[in-house]
Amino acid sequence: MKIxxxxxxxxxxxxxKQGLEEEGYDVLVANDGKTxxxxxxxxxxxxILLDWILPQMTGIEVCKSIRKTDSKTPIIFLTAxxxxxxxxxxxxxxANDYIKKPFSFDELVERIKIHFRNENENDEMSLGNxxxxxxxxxxxxxxxxxxxxxxxxxxxxxxxxxxGKVCTRNQIIEDVWDIHFEYDTGVIDVFMNAIRKxxxxxxxxxxxxxxxxxxxxxxxxx
Amino acid sequence: MKIxxxxxxxxxxxxxKQGLEEEGYDVLVANDGKTxxxxxxxxxxxxILLDWILPQMTGIEVCKSIRKTDSKTPIIFLTAxxxxxxxxxxxxxxANDYIKKPFSFDELVERIKIHFRNENENDEMSLGNxxxxxxxxxxxxxxxxxxxxxxxxxxxxxxxxxxGKVCTRNQIIEDVWDIHFEYDTGVIDVFMNAIRKxxxxxxxxxxxxxxxxxxxxxxxxx
DNA sequence: AATAAATAATGAAAATTCTAATAGTTGAAG
DNA sequence: CTTCAACTATTAGAATTTTCATTATTTATT
Numbered sequence: 001m002k003i004x005x006x007x008x009x010x011x012x013x014x015x016x017k018q019g020l021e022e023e024g025y026d027v028l029v030a031n032d033g034k035t036x037x038x039x040x041x042x043x044x045x046x047x048i049l050l051d052w053i054l055p056q057m058t059g060i061e062v063c064k065s066i067r068k069t070d071s072k073t074p075i076i077f078l079t080a081x082x083x084x085x086x087x088x089x090x091x092x093x094x095a096n097d098y099i100k101k102p103f104s105f106d107e108l109v110e111r112i113k114i115h116f117r118n119e120n121e122n123d124e125m126s127l128g129n130x131x132x133x134x135x136x137x138x139x140x141x142x143x144x145x146x147x148x149x150x151x152x153x154x155x156x157x158x159x160x161x162x163x164g165k166v167c168t169r170n171q172i173i174e175d176v177w178d179i180h181f182e183y184d185t186g187v188i189d190v191f192m193n194a195i196r197k198x199x200x201x202x203x204x205x206x207x208x209x210x211x212x213x214x215x216x217x218x219x220x221x222x
Numbered sequence: 223m224k225i226x227x228x229x230x231x232x233x234x235x236x237x238x239k240q241g242l243e244e245e246g247y248d249v250l251v252a253n254d255g256k257t258x259x260x261x262x263x264x265x266x267x268x269x270i271l272l273d274w275i276l277p278q279m280t281g282i283e284v285c286k287s288i289r290k291t292d293s294k295t296p297i298i299f300l301t302a303x304x305x306x307x308x309x310x311x312x313x314x315x316x317a318n319d320y321i322k323k324p325f326s327f328d329e330l331v332e333r334i335k336i337h338f339r340n341e342n343e344n345d346e347m348s349l350g351n352x353x354x355x356x357x358x359x360x361x362x363x364x365x366x367x368x369x370x371x372x373x374x375x376x377x378x379x380x381x382x383x384x385x386g387k388v389c390t391r392n393q394i395i396e397d398v399w400d401i402h403f404e405y406d407t408g409v410i411d412v413f414m415n416a417i418r419k420x421x422x423x424x425x426x427x428x429x430x431x432x433x434x435x436x437x438x439x440x441x442x443x444x
Numbered sequence: 445a446a447t448a449a450a451t452a453a454t455g456a457a458a459a460t461t462c463t464a465a466t467a468g469t470t471g472a473a474g
Numbered sequence: 475c476t477t478c479a480a481c482t483a484t485t486a487g488a489a490t491t492t493t494c495a496t497t498a499t500t501t502a503t504t
Contacts, residue, residue, distance in 0.1 A: 068387075069387060071339075084326040084328065084329050087326075087329055087332075088328055088329055088332050091329075091332040091333065091335075091336065092332065096336055097319070097336075104306040104309075106306065106310055107306050107309050107310055107313075110309075110310050110313040110314065111313065113313075114313065114318055114319075117293075134402075134403070135402075135403055136403065137403045149459085149460060149461080150460080150461090151460080151461065152460095165291060178400070181356075181357060181358075181359055185462075185463080186462090186463075186464080186482090187461075187462055187463080189482060189483065189484090190461085190462075190463090190483090190484085190485095191461085191462095192482095192483085193482095193483060193484060193485095196483095203469095203482085203483075210481095210482070210483090212469095212470070212471085212480095212481065212482075213480085213481070371489085371490060371491080372490080372491090373490080373491065374490095407492075407493080408452090408492090408493075408494085409491075409492055409493075411451095411452060411453065411454090412453090412454080412455095412491085412492075412493085413491085413492095414452090414453085415452095415453060415454060415455095418453095425452085425453070425499095432451095432452070432453090434450095434451065434452075434499095434500070434501085435450085435451070
């Protein structure tokens with residue numbers, strides 16, 4: 001998890017860098033707007049902390065320029081410009097949050113974490129003797145790898161991520177198939193069948209259960 | 223775009239409701255925590271504005287309960303509890319933003335818009351004589367519909383959404399194929415070929431160009 | 445200008461995904 | 475306890491997606 005700090009006051013930059021490194025983040029510092037802009041586009045950065053008043057390019061300019069090519073990376077303004085007008089200008093430039101100096105470091109950390117919540121989704125998850133490793137695209141049953149296709153992998157991953165909760169067919173179509181228009185299909189059942197076959201589960205086993213009229217649920221048996 | 227307001231002070235709730243409706247949002251109001259929680263789960267809401275002090279369930283309880291089953295819908299605390307401690311508690315409960323009363327209505331609107339940026343992606347887009355309508359899953363060339371498969375549709379849509387910018391093969395695999403693990407493939411080229419055939423474009427036409435060594439770009443010709 | 449090396453386009457076969465039809469189950473109503 | 479209706483599982487075949495090999499094109503080098 002890499003954070004880019006764009007801040008010209010060395011003292012503040014160092015204070016932030018040290019604090020965030022203690023929190024376990026990789027930190028990159030740029031002391032002027034132009035360098036910040038270049039780093040934002042060239043490095044894979046997860047969050048950008050941006051001052052407003054900077055040499056070379058202002059924070060607003062940096063923010064707008066980044067947004068021209070990258071609409072996703074979260075940008076947090078961190079500035080002494082504290083009027084409502086300025087806050088709105090910063091947000092309109094494409095920022096995701098706007099924190100006024102002086103700020104609480106703990107609150108900053110918490111506001112940074114908001115943007116990591118999704119990326120933090122566990123790379124490794126397990127359900128009974130099944131283990132799933134997203135980054136390697138692997139599924140192990142009793143430490144033995146079993147080949148899963150893309151869709152099978154995603155569907156099983158989704159059920160395990162939500163283990164203990166019922167996943168409705170609608171939720172599955174939305175979240176796994178990413179289909180947001182009206183669509184009537186029986187494809188989920190077909191894939192559940194394929195997954196159960198590969199895992200050697202028959203349909204009355206507790207590990208993955210059918211909830212009649214609703215959907216499916218994965219259960220850790222403790 | 224539907225906003226749920228969970229607020230027990232009728233005056234504030236009405237003020238917010240009216241203001242947000244003028245901004246063009248659909249607004250739903252709950253006057254106590256329990257009702258708010260029920261509505262949040264039963265209705266398809268895009269953003270939730272949450273007060274802290276509420277009858278039945280506190281905002282914190284509502285927030286935590288929603289997050290148990292719904293980890294996505296943005297929750298914005300809107301409260302008079304203004305200490306750093308409380309802000310952090312609110313954010314840790316799963317909120318996405320924390321605005322202290324009294325607040326500027328304009329700033330609230332701007333902070334709400336942050337969460338709509340992604341969903342606001344244009345339903346209709348065009349490139350030259352090509353028109354794409356996401357909600358209907360349609361592609362029209364000179365007002366004549368042409369059948370596209372799912373992947374073809376998504377890839378062309380991605381290029382048009384980013385028209386004027388080069389899309390690298392890596393970006394395309396990440397954003398269109400949603401593949402985040404190491405993966406070497408030539409599948410993009412195959413689909414570009416299929417798309418060009420359907421659109422009757424040969425490879426040196428300006429509308430969709432190959433950028434050698436990088437990827438592809440869609441260009442509006444003006 | 446000729447050649448080689450790298451990259452892209454293309455076609456066809458393989459694999460996956462999806463549809464649609466059939467068989468099997470479940471649970472409610474009588 | 476049966477019967478029926480609604481839902482789920484399973485299968486096979488159709489459509490889409492992906493891989494892989496071949497051909498074509500571009501760029502750099504001689």
